Amino acid sequence: MRVLVTSDLHYNVAGSREPTRRLASEVCRADADALIIAGDTCGHDLAVMDEALALFESFRGARMLVAGNHCLWVQAGQSSRHRYESEIADAARRRGFHYLDREPVILNNVAFVGNIGWYDYAFASESLSIPRRFYERKVAPGAALMLPEHHDLLRDRHDIRPDLLEIRTRWTDGLHVKLGCTDPDFTRQLADKLAGHLRDVRDRVDHIVVAMHHLPFVELVVRRNRPDWDFANGFMGSPVFGDILLAEPKVRYCICGHTHVPVQVQLGGIRCMTVGSTYYDKRYELLEVRSHGCHDQQ
Numbered sequence: 312m313r314v315l316v317t318s319d320l321h322y323n324v325a326g327s328r329e330p331t332r333r334l335a336s337e338v339c340r341a342d343a344d345a346l347i348i349a350g351d352t353c354g355h356d357l358a359v360m361d362e363a364l365a366l367f368e369s370f371r372g373a374r375m376l377v378a379g380n381h382c383l384w385v386q387a388g389q390s391s392r393h394r395y396e397s398e399i400a401d402a403a404r405r406r407g408f409h410y411l412d413r414e415p416v417i418l419n420n421v422a423f424v425g426n427i428g429w430y431d432y433a434f435a436s437e438s439l440s441i442p443r444r445f446y447e448r449k450v451a452p453g454a455a456l457m458l459p460e461h462h463d464l465l466r467d468r469h470d471i472r473p474d475l476l477e478i479r480t481r482w483t484d485g486l487h488v489k490l491g492c493t494d495p496d497f498t499r500q501l502a503d504k505l506a507g508h509l510r511d512v513r514d515r516v517d518h519i520v521v522a523m524h525h526l527p528f529v530e531l532v533v534r535r536n537r538p539d540w541d542f543a544n545g546f547m548g549s550p551v552f553g554d555i556l557l558a559e560p561k562v563r564y565c566i567c568g569h570t571h572v573p574v575q576v577q578l579g580g581i582r583c584m585t586v587g588s589t590y591y592d593k594r595y596e597l598l599e600v601r602s603h604g605c606h607d608q609q
């Protein structure tokens with residue numbers, strides 16, 4: 312079985328539109344049995360997701376997607392939870408895509424399982440020593456210094472090294488994602504769902520392919536020893552997903568989006584990778600899932 316996986320089409324971004332259209336036309340001509348889009352298809356405007364998914368209408372195989380954090384960006388007064396659970400499901404259905412966040416798909420003896428994943432700050436760089444309250448608010452200390460609404464984080468500075476005040480990164484999910492619960496709580500809910508979906512399929516197939524947007528393994532996290540970049544690593548994913556995947560021997564592949572940097576690593580029996588599309592260059596991976604084993608090729 313030949314499976315194409317792409318991610319981070321960001322079709323709401325002007326520079327992403329032409330490369331996404333080029334990728335879609337290549338994908339639609341490809342000889343493949345399934346296509347997965349691993350998140351970050353759109354931003355606030357969900358109509359853009361409809362537009363992007365329509366580009367893959369002539370793809371002949373099964374079409375699947377998971378949500379990305381940008382797909383949960385909503386306007387003031389709207390709910391990211393509603394976006395995640397209902398609106399994206401409706402958009403996927405309208406365009407003939409299976410929404411893996413809602414339920415797995417089985418094709419022959421291969422199951423496709425996945426969801427958006429999320430972050431609980433576990434991948435934060437320990438050497439930075441940024442106190443947890445900054446991750447919870449999604450602003451680095453230097454950004455908090457510039458933004459009056461976050462000055463309360465700096466009232467007591469005994470645990471803030473002076474150099475941390477130079478880090479001005481903010482993770483913009485903090486402005487646009489309205490979950491109604493904490494990030495660790497959402498992470499736990501998604502991990503439970505992933506475990507449940509794996510239980511649902513494991514006795515019915517020989518192979519499982521997992522697609523997530525956020526990263527389940529620290530080995531996929533890109534470290535640059537640049538404080539502005541490394542602060543953002545707190546929002547890359549969570550190892551709770553990885554622990555669940557490593558406990559399931561039928562998982563052959565885990566493919567993710569989110570980082571915009573392609574990384575591949577073998578962990579136990581799982582070939583793990585990030586697609587690595589950027590805002591201006593769209594990529595896909597071709598996975599070969601065979602009854603006697605799997606290998607991938609680009």
Ligand SMILES: [Fe+2]
Binds near residue numbers: 321570
């Ligand atoms: Fe992205």
Ligand SMILES: [Fe+2]
Binds near residue numbers: 351568569570
């Ligand atoms: Fe993302």
